[in-house]
Amino acid sequence: MGALSPWHIILIAIVALLLFGPNKLPELGRGFGKMFREFKDATNGNGGNTATDDQPVPVRKEINPAEVTNAESGQVQK
Known part of the structure; x- marks a missing residue:
């Protein structure tokens, strides 16, 4: 069993056309x-988010309200 010849591909195309219609x-x-x-994305590890892969994900910084920096003195208030 070798590779598919052009005649095999034509025969498969005709059968598919007859089975499913144009x-x-x-x-x-x-x-x-x-x-x-x-499948290619999953094997490469892309995860399938092709629409958002071009845009960087913004990093959110957690802010603890108990520790607010005083802008004038530069000290942390607790």
Whole structure:
């Protein structure tokens, strides 16, 4: 069993066209593309947050109201 020849690929395409029809094939292609993209992201460790990966996550600093710095003296009030 070697690699698929062009004739094998054409035969698979004709069978898929006959089974699913021309209206369903683009939707199936998008579904497979999304599945492979998510699989690739998961194996690379990206976690699947493709929309927010470009933007840095803002770091929030916890503020304890009991310890407020006096701006004039620079001392911490407790």
